[in-house]
Amino acid sequence: MDTFNYLSVMVSMVLGLGLTQLFAGIGNMVQVRRRVKFYWLHAIWLVLMIGLHIQMWWSFWMMRGVAEWTYTGFAFVLLGPATLVIASHVLLPELVDGTIDVERHYYDTRTVFFGLLAAAGAWALVLEWAMGLRSLIVPFRLVQVLGIGLMIWCAWTTNRRVHAGCTFLVIVMLVSTTLLTRYRLGQTQME
Numbered sequence: 001m002d003t004f005n006y007l008s009v010m011v012s013m014v015l016g017l018g019l020t021q022l023f024a025g026i027g028n029m030v031q032v033r034r035r036v037k038f039y040w041l042h043a044i045w046l047v048l049m050i051g052l053h054i055q056m057w058w059s060f061w062m063m064r065g066v067a068e069w070t071y072t073g074f075a076f077v078l079l080g081p082a083t084l085v086i087a088s089h090v091l092l093p094e095l096v097d098g099t100i101d102v103e104r105h106y107y108d109t110r111t112v113f114f115g116l117l118a119a120a121g122a123w124a125l126v127l128e129w130a131m132g133l134r135s136l137i138v139p140f141r142l143v144q145v146l147g148i149g150l151m152i153w154c155a156w157t158t159n160r161r162v163h164a165g166c167t168f169l170v171i172v173m174l175v176s177t178t179l180l181t182r183y184r185l186g187q188t189q190m191e
Contacts, residue, residue, distance in 0.1 A: 026094055044171075066133065080120055147173055
């Protein structure tokens, strides 16, 4: 088995852990739903996190083009999925006794959650360049920079309108870039 296959297995395991965590967290919240104070924006981010896990896994097809692997490169590639899994854990509220105020949890953890997403975005921004696959300067990087900016803004503010607007923009960006650049495995327009 070549190094790319090993990496694919490891990335799949890490992202699978994140998806399992998200699905189990959603299931747990459904089980105790009478004690959970629902918040629509949190629910959207749970779905978005599932989409981001899938998008990250799908985009790893690009890594098959890496000619020579090093331990440092391998570890760097795993940094993004690990960050996404940790962000997923932060997003899920602890199911303690009493009422679980999901809205309060969302805003209480926003700095860490969106900070982790900004870090994952910065990692994704340089990944292909660091691995020698593409130039750092391609039009798609503008979308990534915008996404990082939105995550930093959400980490910084508690303004509900800003969070709603940024979430809407992230949805548009995720759907459009998936359709334009990653709809088929290996597809990379917007270079």
